[in-house]
Amino acid sequence: MTAPPRRPLRRPLRRGAWWTPYAFLAPFLAIFGTFVVFPAVRGLWMSLHDWDFLMPSKPFVGLGNYADLFDPASVVFERFWDGMSATGTFVLASVPVLVSLPLLLAMALNRRFPGRTFLRAVVFLPYVLGVAVVGVLFRFVLDPNLGILNHLLQATGLDPVPWLTAQPWAWVSLVGVTVWWTLGFNMIIYLAGLQDVPAELYDAAKVDGASARQRFRHVTLPGLRPVLAFVLTMTVLASANMFGQADLMTSGGPGTSTKTALMVILETGLGQYKMGAAAAMGYLLSIGLGIVSVVNFVALRERGPRRRARRAS
């Protein structure tokens, strides 16, 4: 028996059996286990095989699928790293805008003025659209020859722009559409965060003669730090998982320049039925995103008391 030693002086706080917390967790664990843990472990297993679930033989290849991803002579090398670099490009181009612009909007819409709720709704509205709607809509709006945008440009005497068929315009379009589409979500998070910053701090800063810029720098930003960490992490993950916009608007073109890692993984796994290689790609991408997320959180975590103490001194 490994029962804990009796403590005669204090009644244990626990009421109910040892398994009570697990019973409460069970429904979640069942779903989490079935749809997250099991597929994840299974995916890891698949990535160690030359896996096509229909072929009778699924030879064990050890780390071969991973080694292929680092072997310039393999079929998947170029496709995968082209995809990763496209995903990286999109993350670098979209995240700064998606983190900063919604913050400015949130601050503007946090003031009191007539029509505020309506404007908030307008900004948030595109977010409720599905990616298929957004993708097909903008494929026609941005069509270089037939689209309304180029029509308007020409009507005002400007040169038409190959929005979807030449670089860097294809990236500009994809980032622009994604910003228009998902801006509202980050803005809502920021709005909630702004309402949590105590008004007294602003009052105190004003009394001390802080300018608007100083109030933003020393009151708003520190107050939003946890929210900022959340928004940054979620936005990086969302941008790294970009798929539908490029699939529908550019089909990965021009060439393969906007074919993101997710498109490559889908094509490899479900198009060419190389599920082992696709699983390995997926894991490599996940590991990369895991590292980036940890860096984000470390960089934006609440500063420890040591530093505050020093600043106060």
Add this chain to the structure above:
Amino acid sequence: MSQTPLTPDRTPARPGPSRRNVLAGLGALGAAVTLAACTGGSPTSSTGGGGATYAGGKVDLAFWNGFTGGDGPVMQDLVDRFNAAHETITVKMTTMEWADFHAKLPAALTSGQGPHVAIQHLDSLPTSAARGLLLPLDDVADELGITADDFIRTVWDAGIYGGARYGIPLDVHPLGFFFNTAVLAGAGLDPAAPPMARAEYEAALDTLLGRGVAGHWMSPHTFTGGQTLQSLIWQFGGDLFDAEGATAAWARDEGVEALSWMVDAVHKGWSARDVGQDADLIALQNGQAAFNWNGIWSINTLDQIGGLEWDVRRLPRIGSVDAAWAGSHNFVLTKQRGTSDDQLEAARTFINWVSQQSAAWAVGGQVPARLSARDSAEFAALAPQSAIAEQAEDLRFVPSIPGIGDAVGELYTALNEAVLLTKDPATALADAAARADKVLADNRDRYGA
């Protein structure tokens, strides 16, 4: 997206797979992977009467295809007529985008949720057969009395894998030469005699250019730039792959010549620059272009546009020989757990019955696979279809090799790069051929071909 040979039947404004579809597909995949471990006996029987008659009990059949265009309602009508004529068999048809179809079919079959009968493209047939998704149909072919003489050789041979027949050809769908007759007349060209040889064709494009019309928009996308490029490669005397299907042959001189012709059209102003997806066909509809090489499935799309004056012919000859890209739809019988013998027999009956309705199917914008059906008076009455079918002897197909679509996808990348002027044609083709050679070698290992 998937580089499996896709979707000749889509409508111009093809919505791609939505996130939900992708998720559903992944979900189905997950379920299938789970179940794959316990997949046991699948029916492998190929016995039976070949589907001439059905004497079994009452059964339901699931029938999947990718007829999302104007051909969908025509097939549904055939299914309804079959159901009415067969009291004990109920066929339920499900239509989805071809890309989804190819992604979902294996998982659905493995989990026992798939169709009993399906349509496959010629170039994906061997892949599916090699992956064990299909059952042989030799007995149905015997019962139907169909023989090689009644079919285009390539179409007939493509249905055979490992010595057994897996596909019953339903139709062929070639590329055709569509033109806007109003635009031609406006430029002083005779709409009744469109240019059919290179010199005339280029002269017509110059004339149109003189009127400020970019006559033939070169699509940098698979649909239908990919089919246009393949047709041109064959016309210039080249081929996509070597005779064994071991390496890509499109980077040779003929291929470079073909792609250069498309790129030059952009440089000369015969084509607009930066043509978007489906913009080539839309430009034809808008009267912004005069010519478009598009699939025969576009007949119904163009028919539905009121006030549009258009016509269609076989492809003009730009190279040294006549050639046109074509695909083919084939009936297949799927291998699935839990399929009863009655269902197999009913499925054979269904395939047998529909494959005899060739002329009815041609209404959907297809050319019947059988020569005898093409010669029929009913087919001759379908003017656009039979105009395109005039080139039946010159049709060329992607070779039937398991996994070939993965390699052809690389050609589409070269097309995109060259027509969008980001790479010169020779470099783009050579780079794509190098990638495709790796894919082909890899597929040989996987499929043991």
